Structure formats: C-alpha cells, structure tokens
Amino acid sequence: MNHYPTINRFVVTIFWLQWASTLLGAPTSQNLFFAPYIRNFSKQNYQAYNQNWSICQDHSTGFLYVGNSKGLLEFDGTRWQTYRLPKRQIVRSVAIDQQGKIFTGGLGEIGYWQANSTGRLHYHSLSRQISNKLFPKEEIWNIVAGPDFIFFQSFSTGFLYQQGRVRELRLPGNVLFLYAAHNRYYLQAIGKGLYELVNGQFKALPNTGQLASTAVHAILPYGGEGLLIGTRDHGLFTYEKGQLSRSNHAASRFLQRYQCNKALSLPDGRFAFGTILNGLMITDTSGAVLYSLNQREGLQNNTVLSLTLDAQGSVWAGLDDGIDAVAFGYPLKYFTDPNGQLGTPYDAVLYNRKLYLGTNHGVYWCDFPTSGLPVYHFIEGSQGQVWDLTVVDHQLLCGHNAGTFRITPSGGWEQLSDQAGGWSLQPLSSHPGFALQGVYSGLCIYRRNQTGQWQFSHRVEGFGEPIQEVWEDSEGQIWLRHAHTGVYLVQLSPDLRKLTKIKWAPVYSKDEDLKRSLGISGAIRRVFTGWNDEHLFLRQNGNLLVAKPGGLKAEFSISNFAWMDDYENIIPLDSAYYLLCFEKGYALLPRQELSTVSSQQLASKPLIRQLAVLNTTNNRYFTFRNETASRRFSPVLKARENHLIFQFSLPESIQEPLFSYRLVGLDEQWSDFSKQAEKEYASLMPGTYRFEVRSTSDGSIATLSFEILPPWYQSFWAYVVYLLILCGLVGMSFYIHRWQVKTHQAKVRQQMEEKLQREQEHLRQQLVQVQKEKLEQDVISKSEELANTTMNLIHKNDLLLKLKGEVEKLKDEVRQRQTVDQATGHINQLVKLIDSNISSRQDWKIFEKNFNKVHEQFFKRLLNQYTGLTPDDLRLAAYLRMNLSSKEVAKLLNITVRGVELKRYRLRKRLNLEPESNLNEFMMAF
Template identity: 90%
Template structure:
C-alpha cells in the first residue's frame, strides 16, 4: 500500500488507539460483529411511567406483564394496557401461577389479578389477611411462585400464600430476593450467607459466609445441581458440592465493574445478566461474553431493573426507562456504527474473502466472516461518496462521486473515468466485453481491453438524464431507473454510441407481475432479486418479505426509519448471506434460517382480543384472552347492534406484526397487510357473518362468527303476522272491490251531475259576462255622453262669453256716443240674459246626474270623509275628477283662472292635502 498522508496517518493512529482501548479497557464480546434484534418500547408506547421493576409472561396466553411505577402493564403482542392498584401504588413485583393468576405486590399491598367473565382483569386483594402493623409501610419487592405456594417478600418481611390463606414467615434477618433453582428456593440474608427455604423454614447453606461482604442479585442453575451466584460488586461465584468459588473470567470481571443487578438462565445453557451501569450481557457457561448490549447497541437505558424469558426464547428487559425485547434467535444480525467511523453504507460486495463497504466516507474492507470485532481498513484515495461496488471478471470496480475506479487486490486505487457519479455498472450479456454505467448526467460504456482490464470507452450521445440503476432482464432488454422519475426501457445502437429506442414507464411492469404471481399484497417500495429464485420485497412501511416460488414467505420487521429513503439497497453477498444497508450501519440475513422463519410464521396465529359493540349508551364489549375462550364464543346481536369494532393481536411476537382481515358475509377479499390492529364496521345488515384475521398470507386464521338478528318487523313471528294480515286483506279485497264498483258508479253519476252543473254555471257566467259587457258599453256611452255634455257646456259658455264680450264692447261704444237710454236698456237686458245662461243651475243638475251615473258614489264618499265641503267644492272636485284643466274649469264656473286656483287652494285646505300632493291625481284616484 502506498504511504499515507500525514492527516490519514493521524486518523488511523487514533482509530487503532481507540480500538485498543476498547479491547483492553473492558471485557469484549466474542461476537460483537453482529448485534441481536432489539425492539424498544418507550413510555410513550405503553403510556405509563419510566421504571419497570418486574417482568413475567403468562404461558397460557403469551401476554407479557410488567410491574411499572404506574401500575400493572399488560402487552398482548400489539397493544399495552394499564391496570391500577386500589391505592394507585407502584407495582414492584409481578408473577404468574399455573392457574393464570397474576400476583402483584406494592407498598402495603399484595394480591392477584384474574380475568372475569368479560375477559377483563379483576383485582383480588390479600392484604386484609395480614395483621402485621408494619406491613402497610413495607414494599413487596419480590414474588416467587412455588409448587403449591406463592411467596411475597420485602427486604424485612415474608409472607406465604397457600391454600387461600396468607401467613407470615420468620426471615433470617433483612434479606434480598428469593430465587427458585432446581425446584429449591434460596435467598441471602444481608451481611450473611445463603439460606434455603425448606418446609416454611430457612436453613443456612454451609460455606457461603464469604458472600456476607456483598449483595447477591442473581442465583442461577449451574450444571445439574450447582448454583451460579451473581453479586453486585464482586462478580460471579459458583456453589457446587457445598463449596463456594469465586470466578475470575471475563464475565465475572464485567459484572464486578458494572454491578450485576439481575440474572437469567437461558434454555441453551447461556446466561443473561442485567447490570446497573452497562446494560445487558450474555455469556456462555465458561464465562465468555457473547453479547454486551447497552445504549450504544440499541438499548434505551443502561440500568436493567428486571429480566424475563418469553416462550420464543427472547429476553425482555425492564429498564430504568422503558422496556426492551432482545431476540437472540432472530435471524437478522446488526452491525451498528455508533462512533460514525464508517458512515452510511450504500453498497457492499465480497471480494477475495473480504467484505468491502462503500459508504459516504469512502471504501472500507474487513475480513469476512469474522468471529470477533471486525477491523475495518480504509482504501487510501477513496475519500468521498461511494455509490457502487461491482466485481466484473474478478476486478473490483467502484462507482464514486469523483468518477469510476478500480480497487486492486493489494488495496490500490486506480481511476478509470472522471465522469462524476458512477451509480450503477452492468455488464451486457448481449454485448460481451462491454458494460453500461449510469451516472449523474447520462450513460457511459466501458470495455475490456486485450489484457482483460476494464477501461472507460465513451459516453452515450444525446442522453443526459441521471440514471441511478442499470439492469438487464432475462430477455436481454436493458432497463434504466431514473434518479427521480420512473424507469426507461432502452435499446442501444449497434455501435453502442447512442440509444436507438427509449420508452418511459412509471414503474417496472415485471415487478407488478411478480407480485401477482407470488401472491404479494400491499404497497411495495422496492423489489430486489436474490440468489437463485428468491426475491426480496421491501414494503412501504419498511418491513422486508423474502419469497420463493415454492411458497416460502419470510417476513422481517424493520423500522421504516432504518432505511435510507430513495437509496435502499439489499445485496446478495454469497449463497449464505444478504446484506441490508441501513442509515446507521448494516445487517446480515442468513439464508439458511429463512425456512425456519417461514415455518414459525405459518404456525403463528393471531388472536381476536375484543369485539366492541357501539350502540350509543348501550355500548358493550366481549374480551378474549386465549383461543379457547374465543372458540367457545358465538355472538347473537340485536338489529341495532350493528356498529362493531374488532381488535386483534399476535401474542408472543417480538416483531411488530402485520395483519390482513376480511368479514365473510360482507366482503370476500382480504385486505392489504398493515399494522392496523383493529377494524370497524358500521350499519351492518341482519345476517350471519364471520370475521377473519391473519398475520401472514399463508398462516393460520383466527375467526369469530356472529349473527345480527333482524329487527322485530323482519322476525319469523312478524312474517307470520304479515301472512295472516295478507289473508285478511285478500278476504276483504272482495268486499272492497264491490264497494269500489258501487263507489265508482256513484262517482260517475256525481261526475255527470257536476259536469251538468258546471255547464249550467258556465252558461250563466257567459250570460253575466254579456250583461257585464253591455253595462260596460252603457257606462262607456254615458261617459261619452257626459263628456259631450261637458264639452257642449264649455262651448256654450265659451260662445256666450264671446257674445257677452261683444255686447260689452257695444255698450261701451253706445255710452261713448251717448246714444239713447232705450238702446242701453236693451243691451243690459241682453247681457243679463247671457249671464243667466252661463251660470245656469239646470246645466249643473244635468251634469251632476250624468256624472253620478259614470262615477257612482263619488260625491257620497267624498262627503263622508270630508264633511266641511261646500257645493262649489263638490263641483270643482267633479271637474278635477274628469281631469279638466284650470282654464276649462274657469269657463265652466264663469270665473277667471286665478279664481279657479283660489278655489283649488281652498279645496286642498279642506282636504288636508300635503303641499307636495297633486290635487288632480288625488281626485282621479279617489
């Protein structure tokens, strides 16, 4: 290898010093290369307090129970539920007996929880049987279920519950916890050695006085009859054949340094120890550390308060903050990079028995496989973003942000191309000796020279799209995955210089066909091709499904946040392992364990936990704690009880399960698999139904049949009543028919009579109309006569006025000429005669008579509303009613226009009209 620059030598020196400090400063795991699968439950998940003091599992239901500072927690595999003690005390201890009773202890309280007829836990207190006055101030820290008894203890008192009675035991002083080992029961008296509980009495174990100087926090089976004793600050001891020996191996030193707090014996002979300062440790019988798990490796907290083992062999740890489940038998093994040394891996490959990782820091390699802490070596010159590692003709080619490079077996770094962003390199089977590469800005062609070395040849002309992935399907068609938008199917020209065909599609159609052929449901993010005929489907929620055409389907729960969005990658390293690239490390999936996972998942069966009937104030629910109770249940619901909610879970599953469901009788199609653990149905019609749920596509199905009765008006007796009513209606129909015929005849007669009557009324109306029209013509005639009379009067008076004027002139001339008096007398007589004709009352009477015929009741109505009117006012009102002008009225009244205006003014005053009101309009509208 070439000499390293100064900066890199400093980096590598620091790394080796740091690695040495890890190796020599504290005991290390023999298999820290792979960490087991850890599932975290925070207080936000279980909705209680931080600290979890005790853990146990119900073997009949698979439910997990935790003694929490808030109360008793129950986990059915999907959801958490909290039960509070009567005085809301902290639950310090929890244990389960073979009858399924869940015993708990707290401050001044002991008792047990048992499911009632509705499936909910009900608490039975035993505290009232204890007469010790100190008991209300005692915390019950430990509960041990024996063959025929249950032992409750604090650090100073002990109580034995047997045959329904509680009695106090005399303890050998202040004690720590009682432990059951090989069907025998041991505890330590503080400041003393070990004691064994025999027939209700504590007997000292010989040669255990050496333990007086420490606190015993774990007693586990060791061999056939021996004991493995974990102490708080003196490590491990063994007790065999009456002799106590202190262990000096790595596990003992680890526990001495980090303070052993809990111990657990695993089925395969290994041991699990929880510490106060450094999480969880797994050892073998020789004291070698197999796993050391703390917050760096995925635990939520380094202080382990409780441990238990579930039916699947997973270790559950109750922590000072949260609950963690550690699945040592889970196939996926993780490598985390807590110090950020490697960066984020984007690709990996096995080359010459070495594992090469391409990350955003560069290229690293380590020996593979390795049984210890892997030692990563950096490829000098590879600093920067690495996208692709591909082995072609036993040459390791690297697609890099700065171009494309060859990594030699000796660790050399040779540049092949300066085309930035080598995302994917694919040898072309249709063009041997050539390879196609997708880069940031198009496509490149590489060729193998005469010496067998791969070299950059040229770019594809006329194409500049960013291509993240290139592959060739079994038919030889080339596919390109765009960096941001869909895929292209392309065809290269014979000289490989340009694209002769380019077709875009939003998705790779063969992935959809593959899903249908394998029976894969739900949203799929990416599809990866594995070894032989295996395919790996990355679901939208982050879970991974591995399938084979022979029916194998193995599902793995992976946090959606572990993957790198848009850069997910799964690499078949060899026929043994798949490597999964995560944001903060990677995981290995052994292929030989896929069948076992598939078989376990096929055997797993979900549990329908609750059927809730929502019916306003009459809502209720049915709860089920196991398959036996569910199998005996068959619900018959009322018609109005048709709003149902089903809740289901998958007990004993350390993974976050996925569910698919259907309601037979309503829909026959299974839903897509999802994390939703409940389903709601509203407004169900009467009928027989069966709700079914499954956790894997081909796994066992849990079902719940039920019936919704029809409403009372659709019941059998209701139909019988309907039949009788129908028969009665048929009998009555004949009578009704006869009555209808008679009624119809009467109706026809009535209709004829009504028709005749209507015709008569019509003729009468026609006659009335004719008479009305005649009267209207008479009125029109009278109006015309009145108008003519009025006009005649006007013309007569006008003529007489003219004559009077001429006579007046004649009179004046005669007077001026001083004619004889006799002529003057005749002239005066003539003028007087003319005046009498102008103001003739007879004319007014004729006018008034005709006016009343046309405008009936006008004067009466006017006088009834305005009593102070004079005859002159009435006469003026009549003329105004006929819409005569002031000039015309003046001629009729033989006065001046000004005189008419004065009369109009007086009339307005008597009528009390407003100044802005028009008198003519008022009279015409009156």
C-alpha cells in the first residue's frame, strides 16, 4: 500500500490573497508560513467507499476506526482492514468505550466489535434488545461513549446501553447530535434550544432559544465552564453563565459562509472546525483563523463529515471522499508553487534577513521569517536557470546558466563571468582570497581584488569535465563531483593554473566512513553537512535522516518523487532551519524540533500485527492488537508449518513508517529500512527463532519467538525409537554375525574337512601312485632282479655247461693219458657237482618266489583256469611270460632247444590254444 504525503499547496502572490479575501470574506492565516503536514488516504488506499461518516481512535492500541459507507475500517498505522455489518449496512457512527469495545451504528442496527481468540474483530449485535417496531427504519447517526454508558441516537430516537442492557430514552423531539463538553452532555432539539442529559433525562438549558432558527453542529468546551457552539449557517455562539452570545469574529464569519459541520478542541486550546464547503479551519480562542485547509491546500475534498484527535495531537478528517490526517506538530513545513511562478528551486541562501531562492526561472527573494503568506520578489536580469547561490565575504554570488553574477543588497545584477553553468563555487581555505568553481566545461578560479570584491581570474588548464559540486575537506584536499561519473580527488599547482594530480573514485569514501561511525544502515543517495556536526542522509527511497554523534537520529518520510533526481539539495539556512529543495517547492525543517522527533521515534515501538502460518493443508492466522499479546504468544509449530508471513505496523504514526527486521536464528544482520510492512519466510528448518522488527535504528524492538518442531522422524521419541531400532539392529546384526560366523566356521570347517579329505584322498592317491610307482619300480627292480637272476642262471648254467664240456674234453684227454679209473672217478665227481648246480631246485624256488612278486597271482590264476598243468609246464609258462627265447629256456631247463619246442607243444595242448595263437604273447597277456 502506497500513500505518499501530499505537499500542501499555498498561494504565492499577494494579489491572489487580496482577491480571495475579498471574494470569500475569510481572514488570512496568521502563520501560513508554517503550514501543517497532511497525509492523504484515498479509497484506493483503504479499499472501501468514498464517504467516511464517523472516525475515532482506540487509545489503548493506537488503531483508528472509521465508519465508512462500506463498513467499519480499521487502520493500524500501516494497513487498512474492512469489517462488514451482518446486513452490509453503512456504518454511520463509531465510538470506543474504556474497555476497548468498538460500538457502531447503522440502519436498524447497533452493536459492538470485540477481538476474538485469533485477534480479529467479531461483531455482537444489540439490536434484538430493542422492541421499538420502527427501529429497523432508523439510521443511528451518532454514538457517544460516556464513563459508564453508551448513547446511540438517530434523529428521532435514543438508546442508552448500560450494564449489558439497552433501553430507549425519551427525547425532547427530533434532535441533532449529542455532544460532550466539560464531562456533561448536550444536544439540540430541532426548532428548539439546547438540552442537557442528566440521569437519563433531558433538561432544557435556559436562554438558548435563539438557536431554534439554525442547526447546532458542534458544542465544545469554552473557558472554565462555558460552551462554544457551532451552527450550520449562523456562525459561532458562546454560552457562559446561562447567557448565549453570538460571535462576530473572523472564524464565525468563515463558518457562517462555509457551514460548520464538525468541530474539535485541540490540546493547546485551539479549535478545529470541519465545514461542508471549504475544508478544515483552525482558530485560536480569540476567533483568529490560523489555518484554512481545503482542496487547494492539500485536502482531498472540501466536505468534512467527521473529525477526531489522535494521541499525538494530529487531526483526522473523514471526508466525503477520502480520509486526511493533519499533523500540526510535524516538523517539516511545506511550501509549494501552485501557479508555477517560482518554478523549481535548486538552491537557497539567507542574505541580509532575506531568503533568496534560485530556481529554473531565476532568483526570487522574500522576507524571512514571515508570519504571513510569503511575498516573493524577482531579481531583474536573473531570468534563466540558477544553479548556485553562495555568500562569500558578505557578497551574494549566483552561478547561472549564462555565467556567474553578483547580486547587490539593493537587488542589482552584476556579471562576473560568462563561463556557462556556474554549478558550484567554493572558497579555498588552503588558498585564502581564492575560490574554485565547477562549470559545464571544467574549473574556474575567482579571486578577491584589492577592494575586497570577488572577480573572475582564469580557467584551470587541461581539464574540461562538467563539475557539479566542489568542496574542500578538513585536510585541505579538494574534491570534485562529476555530473555523471563519480568524484575526483585533485591537487592544483601552486599558481592554481592547472591540475597536478587527479584520482577518480565511484563514490566519496568519507561518506561511507561517516555512515559507519554514526551507525547508519541502508542505501544512501547523498550526504549533506549541517550545523554542529549534524549530517543529513538522503536515502534511496527519498526519506531524510538527520544524525550526529551522541545519538541524535531523526528520520522523516518524504516521497521519492518530491526530490529532483541528480539535483537534490539541502541547505543549512542558519542555525535554526534547514531548507529542502523539492521539484514543486521546498520545505523548512526547524532544528530545534529534531531532538523531540528523535525522542519520539526512539520511544515509538512497532507492533507485530499478524503471523500467518501457511501449509498445504490448512493455513492459520494469529493477529495481535497490542504488544502484550504478541509477547505472550510463543507458538510451537509443526515441521510442515515452516512457511511464515509476518505483518507489522507502527500505530499512532502520522507519517508512513519505515521498518527494519531480522529473524534471529536465520539472519544476523538487520535489513535496510524500507516501507515494506511484511516479511515472508519459506522452508524454514526446524529450530527456535525470534523475529525482530524496529522502526528506527536505535528505537525499541518488537519481538515474536517461535519454534518449529522437527518432523516426526526427527523428534525425540523418533530418536528413541531409532536408538531402540539401532540397538535391535546391532543385537540382530551381532546375532546374525555370530550365526554367520558359526555358519561360516561350519562351512569353512566342512570345506576344510572336504579339502582335507580331498587332500587326504589326493595324498592317498599320491601314496597309491607312489606305492604303485614303487611297486612298479619294485616290479621293475624285481623283474630286473629276476632277469638278472635268470640271466645269472643262464650264464651260470652256460658256464657250467661250458665247464662240463671242457670237463668232458678233459675227461677224454685224461682217459687217454692217465689211468682211467682214477681219472674217471674224479671227473665224474666234478660232473656230478656241475650237474647239481645246473638248474637246481633251489634256484627254481628262488626264481618262483621272485616271479610271484613281479607277476602276482600268475601261477594261481593259471592253475585255476587250466587244470592238469605240471610243474614243468608252469616253469615253461613263467619263462615264456618273461619273453625268453627257446634257446634261453633250453639253457635254464638244461635241455636242448628241441626239448623246449616239445615242451611248448605239450603246453599249447594243455592250454587248448589255436594253432595260429602265439604262446609267448598269450603268456605275457595272461
């Protein structure tokens, strides 16, 4: 919601003032130079209908309530809320009692609004307690809240609400509104005088019959016990000590012409009157008009339907079209140029007790200060764009589009230079008697001549940039602000003829240092130096912050559209005022009020208005009407309720407030101050948070703490379950591990056993193989041994045969040579010995034993299969198994080869071999 302050519009020529005074017969303001601040709220702002019939404030909360044609409006200082009556009637009247109940009246309806458990207003109707059959057709136009009663009235009926009951009062006829003054209550009966409400009855006031010819629209306390009576078309009356007197001063004449409709007593003794035809008028007790505010001066409409006074002393006016707030105590005082005579001011200066304004039309001056409407005088010859007004050595110098000029005390216009665009002229403390000026195309030097007059000296060589501002800091360094591209730090030659050093920077670094030292946060557009270490910070959003070391900080809400982009200017006029140049006028800021504003802003505390908890299934809203309610509220939210929207406001603030906020637990830094009055956070993690909001950097902080629970799977009991599950899993895993270990061990054992068995089998097989190989080796060995034995036998027998043969030969020789008997005996003995060693039975036994070892079971199998074999057959079979030839067998058997063949034949017969079968092969294969 945007509603920028409307700058008050004032007349600027004495001719218009004289014309208006003659035409309207109204007095001029005694202090129009200090006009009040007006803030406008249109129906687009409050989102309801045009007419605002009644208005009041709840002083316990600071909220404003308005009876609108659409319903009841509630304003919390930041946003508007509309509440409708049950039958959507127009809310004609609003009043608030001491308990904070909001009573409203409409067509055939009375009742009150009260906050429910969620903080929203809930309506309670009292209409069913009224038995008057005509009541449904009555409009309740007025409600008055007394100390222990509520009075509802239409123009023909009245109802008193006390102790929860409604009773009808007997009126002295058709009446207008009931008014409170000096803790007493008065009304006028139409066509009659005044009556006072006493103990539920109306008593006539003496000597008030003169009012019968008019309608009384206001009764205010006046003096000690008197009354000030405002009428529709007869002006003002006073009623003191039982006597009624008609006033004939300026204010009475004003109201007589423009029809008084509403009135208020202000805290300082002044009076505010709302009219039907010409807006709002403020008077003092003598009847002098202090302010006359209408559409021309900033109101949205000239018809005032209702008035109320807020806790800060500001007047709120419900209009026929809109709502306006008028802050008479607001420091900023605005001056505009509705006729366009002055133009747009760019600079100003006080000179010889006159205020000089440099505008795009020229130079104007007026007396300063003035108690009336300022009258501006034009300096002849100054037509055109004025950029700069500077007082140097009691001389007023003007930087102009056409050059630089001197304005004499008598109003003369003297040219000093024709260098176009004198933007900024600055005397140089480092070079007394000289001044440096920035122009459209570079820098110029001015010097003071022998007579003390300033005159143009020369241009600075080798530099042609457009320089909008020139200043010299406390260290004697010269700084230049380029019209478009930042700032330069420069150094001039001793003769000031040329630049010897230049360094560019995007911003003036000392402004950033100043922000940090004063604790200023947020984006700053420009910084201006004021009086007594005061600095004025122009924010990017247009607001103005005045700060100084020691804690003074006062911030003012100003529309961003009020300033001239790139040409913003704030001028310290004197020790009492700052002047702010705006696009359509200017404003004065009194310095003496800065400390008051700073104290008020430090004391002001924002209100966390609502917490919206959003989730996909159900949204919840918590509304707070005061700080106590928000401070006591500390919600514990579910994990899915982590999308939050905070709304906050600053009740009782006449200007549009600025806010800075942070969420402790998520943000540690404060946000920049802005007009944004709500903050949204989405997808917050579980945890404890504290939302904080402030309206000034050093002011009070409103807080709201809350906690977001973790999801069920992250809760304490979930972790207990997780722990139990973990323990179970650990136990189960341990059990499973043990089972797996045992299974693995059994498996390994089985595998080892199987492996062992395999290895044992392998070893057994290897052993068998080894044994077999050994046996085979043994067989081979035995075979070899048998063969050797056989061969030995063969050789032995062969040898013996040879010996026998030789012996036979010897025998023959001996027989021939020796005695036969003797030799024969010896030879026979030798032959016998040889015969006994040729194939002896012992040799066969040894052969048979070895043969059985090599050819195991050969004889047994042969005998089992072939019966009738003789030992000689077995012997021959053994020799044939050994693959011996017949010749070798003959030697072993000590027979001839023919004898061997005969034995082979008999053996074949016994074995039943076929003729073609080979006996050797058969024996070797058997």
